[in-house]
Amino acid sequence: MSTAEIEITVRAPRFEHASTPHNWLPNNPELGYRLNGGSLTLPYLEPYLIRVMRMAREQLAEGAAESLELPRQALLRDIDLFNGQEAAHFKIHRAYNDFLRERYEGLEALEAELEADFARFLREESLEWNLGYSAGFETTGMMMAELFFGEAEPGMKDAAPSVHGLWAWHLAEEYEHRCVAFEVFRAMGGGYFRRVELFFYQARHLASFGERAAALMMEQDRAAGLLPEATEITPARKRLASSMSRATRWRVLRGVLPGHNPRRHGPIAAADAFLATLEYA
Template structure:
């Protein structure tokens, strides 16, 4: 299945493997966005999927290695796997706190995911890689949504969880080309990649929303009109902000290199390089009306 005509295209961003550690308080409130249990539980639901999804992404990339000969792509694949490994370990710590702090029922979704990924891995490698590339095309939309709407989404929210989500999405944008390139190097067939956008994205959104319903039911607010309206609002916001990125990913001419990273993300990446070795990642000031990057920027970076 190896495509002998695969040619690596240069890209603008570097994949940096950083320490990805957030010191979540053990008594963290799972409703981490004040007065917004729906949004809190929706993001918690997405977090719940990560320790199952991201190890799967890593395995799919590892399986594809023997079909890839381009040294630059191999280097990107390694960077991708290191970043994803750091992400899912941190999500797992956070998810354990969610379950310990009131939502042990989430384990039901976790048990389902073990079986779902085992089933997916019995399918062809092309289907597996198309799923990975499809999911990654959605994360790019999340990066833009979470960064450009950070104040509206996370203003006044828990700084650990807000910072954790935004840093995760920054690293997603850094490695946005890798699953796509791996798919193209292995197969490149358009139809499977097209279907993978729905498969990878729809699966994770569906699982996250299922987990959100479980949590809202536990809170005994799921069937309230206010909650239902808020769920519809959150889903519409997600579709409006992430949908265009997924639509673009469906086009035959799509390449993640076409998507420009937000300036705030570039400032964050540059600011991170000024951080002393072994220093903890500075948290966002979610009470600041601009929620600036948590680093001192030089004049030219503003």
């Protein structure tokens, strides 16, 4: 697939959260709360990604590169589009996070921990390490988009449109820029074992935060009677959970094999169809 076939567009849609229910994804509450936890990471994670990509951009613009899969100018342009999309993501998620922080107690302490982690990564780790973390997260973002528009879809019925729309937009754009951090990491000399090591590192790092934040929100909603103690496990819910976990295991395996290349992943029709429905400034 050539560069021209993957278009990256920066959009800034609006989502109104005032009437969003606590359990916004009633047919898959666990995923809904995990996505809430994920949303809280973004105003720390995405500015970090932007800073890492800017550092790499400076070096690439000055001629540094061990190998280039794209012409240098195309790679620099992709970095700018990547940064434009990530900047819109964390700003728009921040409005939802403010809303979550008003609803739930104790999120700030978790957020402070994450903020300190990213500051430490920038201070203590090499650019290659930080690019590996960024490329690892980009692979996660791509897998999340495939899951969200694929196996998770049957659970999206009755989702609150505001939060569903927020994630559909974000993940569709994550899918658009699925090659950028990967190609920058490789251009700057990042190797296979580093990529795999940091893929698992970032996955564990972010999951640990997201799971704690999700558990905190679920506990408070259960205590307030806004989320049933145990939701009935219907055959459809069981099928959904097992198809999602099977697909995730398979995608992780494929993503860490040496032949992984996001450029070989074709467009997701449902993601493109969703983006076409968005009105944005």
